[in-house]
Amino acid sequence: MAGVSVAAEWQLLYNRYYRKPELYQMEWKQxxxxxxxxxxxxxxxxxxxxxxxxxxxxxxxxxxxxxxxxxxxxxxxxxxxxxxxxxxxxxxxxxxxxxxxxxxxxxxxxxxxxxxxxxxxxxxxxxxxxxxxxxxxxxxxxxxxxxxxxxxxxxxxxxxxxxxxxLADCGLEELPHCMAVIEPQYAKSGGVEVLLGIGDHVLLVDEGGIQTLAAGIGPLQKMVLSRKGEFVASFTHDGRLLVMSSDFSKEFIDYTCESALPPDQLAWCGSDAVLLYWEDILLMVGPHDEPVRYIYDEPIILIPECDGVRILSNTTMEFLHRVPDSTVSIFGIGSISPPALLYDALEHFDRRSAKAAENLKLICSSLPEAVESCIDAAGYEFDISLQRTLLRAASYGQAFSSHFRRDSVRELCQMLRVLNAVRDVNIGIPLSLQQYKLLTPSVLINRLINAHKHLLALRLSEYLGLSQEVVIMHWTCTKISASAMIPDATLLQSLLDKLKICKGISYAAVAAHADKSGRRKLASMLVEHEPRSSKQIPLLLSIGEEHSALVKATESGDTDLVYLVMFHIWKKRPPMEFFSTIQTRPLARDLFIKYARCYKHEFLKDFFLSTGQLQEVAYLLWKESWELAKEPRAKGSSFGPRIKLIEKASNLFAESREHMFESKAAEEHAKLLRIQRELEITTKQAIFLDSSVSDTIRTCIVLGNHRAANKVRAEFKVSDKRWYWLKCFALATIQDWDALEKFSREKRPPIGYRPFVEACVDAGEKAEALKYIPKLSDPSERAEAYAKIGMAKEAADAASQSKDSELLARLRESFSQNARGSSIFDTLRDRLSFQALS
CATH class of the missing domain: 2.130.10.10 (YVTN repeat-like/Quinoprotein amine dehydrogenase)
Known part of the structure; x- marks a missing residue:
């Protein structure tokens, strides 16, 4: 009897059944x-x-x-x-x-x-x-x-x-009779294509041009494309319904209607049938046989869906769709299929009738397919009690079948619970199972969120294992926007109670919305709960909490965040206020100094002056003087500014007793630069500036300007030892051997005669070196000096006086390529060894 009552409202179109259950009695009035x-x-x-x-x-x-x-x-x-x-x-x-x-x-x-x-x-x-x-x-x-x-x-x-x-100009002289659009995703051109019913043909129009289709077919009064653009249904001027391929090359249906008046609405019902609606009649036409007629005494609107058509009237919402094969096999009148027998077995089981076992025996081999059909049929039902009964029948059959995927009942139950929740009249989203799968659960959750059904969205997200963060975030932002009269502290507590549901949720994003909504105090309270500094600090800056942002940035130890805050304050605040802000934060202060040393000297000098660090300003001035020297275009013209910078640096150093050395050094640097500038002018050679005192003296001697060299020596109190070294090697450089010999005789050199020997050897003048080697008082030095100029016997004689076996070994190694020299040292070593034994 249940099967008869379910199938009683079905309508047969050729070999397929259709039904249109009522989804709602519309709640609107008038x-x-x-x-x-x-x-x-x-x-x-x-x-x-x-x-x-x-x-x-x-x-x-x-x-x-x-x-x-x-x-x-x-x-x-x-x-x-x-x-x-x-x-x-x-x-x-x-x-x-x-x-x-x-x-x-x-x-x-x-x-x-x-x-x-x-x-x-x-x-x-x-x-x-x-x-x-x-x-x-x-x-x-x-x-x-x-x-x-x-x-x-x-x-x-x-x-x-x-x-x-x-789109391309069609050259129309009147409006088309009808129009249909092939969506870009289904169009061959990849762009928008429009079908126009013009005269006795159809025009295909896109951005690039026009194409004539189906000449002699019209005039067409109505035209509508199937969901994926594969077929086009049209109503002709003589009252025929034509269903053809979208390029009008193939014809599938040609049905002559009772009226030549064009229907008010033309729509596809799935992909198998076409609906035509006049004032009081809805006609459903399929590929074969007579159409199905539905009579309406009130206006309706057809709403095409992927698997049927929703029918909206002033009082009801219905869903016209094809009855699934699984449902037909169970509830079809007189059906004795395995699914029907399984459903019937459940009824007998509930009545405790032995016929339940008889039915199971009849379908023993087909039990898995029967169970599958009951599960499938349950998914297409809108009646909750019928869903439950069909699922009970499937579970009953599962108990006697081992060859079955047992998760399928659980999966369908999960989907049906979701669908039944959103189909509730208070929510009003009557999705079918196929629509739900095509829409996807995440999109459904988003639609509930946008409709402000946050509680249901949250419960469904939890039930489906989806992220609840999106729901909580949207609810929070909506709550802030709609709670203008609630005090910040009260609203904050309400928000925190919900936000803590999701770990890792962005409090900064909520705070940003609060700030955008004009609730800056609430924003500052919310951002305090954001654990991620990278999200917290930019928001603090945007709401004007620079001090808090700087504190958080320095506490995080992230230099990038400190720089972010520092540059923000630098740009917005006066210099003195900026200086006082970073002075109390060592990390920020040090990072600023490091940056400013490279790019902002003037600003850094202002900072040091404001904090009383005069010696740091002096170092900067001194560094700037060297930077001026590196500019090739300003080599000569920068002399005056450089001197001024160094003198300023010297004066600033002099302000502190701890930096008297630096003050004196800067003063002498300025003096040296002046002398070098004078030398360049007198010699007309730009080779003196920025060289050391020693290099200046050496250059003067090389140029033969001994007077200038003595002047530099006197000005900078160069010691005798340093003076002898410099003059000795300078004279050897210009190979003025007579002057060198004369210089060595002025008085006993304070550095001895070894530098004279080295200077001559370095210049490759062995004969000149021989003038000074005998004057070396240390036998070891004489031996090494003789060895340098290749005089083995003299080196051996000198080495014998030192009686240093290590020296002998070293000198012998230097003569390893000279057999005669090596034999001399071997003989000497043997003699010394004999003397040691005796």
Missing amino acids: VDLTRNKIACAPFAGPIAAIRDDAKIVHLYAESALRKLRIFTSSGRLTAEAVWRNPGGRLVGMSWTDDLTLACITQDGTVYSYSVHAKLLGTFSLGRECFDNSVVDCLFWGNGVVCITEAFEMLAVPDFKAPRAVK
């Missing part, structure tokens, strides 16, 4: 579909309604003020707003894929509204629409095609990146 423009979102989305301004308003029947109203699919009002109508008559409206309501007015302005009837923004289709009003438009997913009074066609391929594209 909504007449004929007097309103209606936009229904797919996937059981919301319904938008606004009074049609082309219809006459009955006196006292309703307010003259037009309103945009948003309803759920169950007819519950969720939002409304006054329609100001600034752009002329409303031509059309539709919901986009992300549930934004797009409304197009005569002047080509597109208004975008949220599901809460809030204006999100506007954009214009262009000057063409403003000059020549829009007369018709056709929406799809995320785009629209419009036609103007001048018969120009414009398309917006994607509302997310609103840009009007002008």
Whole structure:
């Protein structure tokens, strides 16, 4: 009997059954579909309604003020707003894929509204629409095609990146009879393609050109494409319904209707049937046999879905769809299939009848398939009690079958619990199982969030194992925006109670929203709970909490964050305030000094002056003087500024007793530069500046300017030892051997004669070196000196006086390539060894 009652409402179209269960009794009051423009979102989305301004308003029947109203699919009002109508008559409206309501007015302005009837923004289709009003438009997913009074066609391929594209000029002289759009994702060209019913043919129009299709087929009065653009259903002028491929090359249905009047609506029901609606009749036509007729005594709107059509009337919402094969096999009249017998076995089992066992025996070999059919049929049911019974039948069959995937019942139960929750009249989202799978759970959660059904969204997220962070974040931001009268402290506690549900949630993002909503104090309180400094500190800066940001940045030890805060304060605050801020933070201060030493000397000098660090300013001035010396273009002209910088540095060093050495050094540096500048002028050779005192003396001697060398020696109190070294090697450099010998005789050199020997050897003058070697008092030095000029016997004689065996070994090694020299040292070593033994 149950099977008969379930199947009693089915309608047979050829060999397939269809049914249209009632989803809701609409909750709205006094909504007449004929007097309103209606936009229904797919996937059981919301319904938008606004009074049609082309219809006459009955006196006292309703307010003259037009309103945009948003309803759920169950007819519950969720939002409304006054329609100001600034752009002329409303031509059309539709919901986009992300549930934004797009409304197009005569002047080509597109208004975008949220599901809460809030204006999100506007954009214009262009000057063409403003000059020549829009007369018709056709929406799809995320785009629209419009036609103007001048018969120009414009398309917006994607509302997310609103840009009007002008389609090819068709040369029209009148508006087309009908129009259909092939979406870019299904079009061969990859762009928007429009089918126009013109005269006795169809035009395919895109941005690049025009193509004539199906010559002699028309005139076509109505035209609609299947969901994926594979087929096109059209109604001809002589009352025929034609279903053809989208390129009009193949014909699948040619059905002659009883009326030649074009239907008010034409829609696909899945991909197997086409619906035609006149004032009181809904005709469903399939590939074969007679169509199915449904009589309505009130206006309806057809809402195509992926697996059927929702039918909206003033009082009800129905869902017309094909009955699944699994349901037919169970509830078909007279069915004796295994699924039907399994369902019947459950009824007998509940009545404790022995016939339950008989049924199971009959379907023993087909039990897994019967169980699968019961599970599948349960998924397509909207009646919860019938879902439960079918699932009980599947579980009953599972108990007697080992060859079955046992997770399938659990998975379907999970999906049905979600679907039943959102189908509730208070939520009003009557999704079918196929729609739910196509929409995906995450998108459904987002739709619930946007509809402010946060509690249900949170419970479903937890149940499905999805991230709850998105739900909590959206609820928190919504709560902040809607709680202007709640004190910050009270609201903060309420928010924290929910935010702690999700670990790792971004408190900084919530605080940013609070700041954007004008609640800066709440933002500063929220950001204190953000554990990640990288998110916390930028927000503190944006809300003006520079001091807190600097404290947090230095405590984190992240130099990048410290620099971020420091540059922010540097840019916004006066210098003295900036200096006092970073002075109390050692890390910030040190990082600033390090940066400013490289790029901001002047600013760094101001900082050091403000903190009384005069010696640091002096070091900077001294460094700047050296930087001036490195500039090749300012080599000569920079002399004066350099001297001034060094003198300033010397004076600043002199302010502190601890830096008297630096002060004296700077003073002498300036004196040396002046002497070097004079030498360059007198010698006309730019070779003195920035050389050392020693190099200056050496250069003077090399140039033969002994007077200048003595002057530099006297000015800088160069010691006798240093003076002898410098003059000795300078004279050897210019090979003035007579002057060198004369210099060695002036008095006994304080450095001895060894430097004279080395200077001569370095210059390759062995004969000159022989003048000084005998004067060496140390036998070891004489031996090494003789060895350097290759005199083995003399070196051996000198070494014998030192009686140093290590020296002998070293000298012998130096003569290893000279057999005669090596033998001399061997003989000497043997003699010394003999003497040691005796």
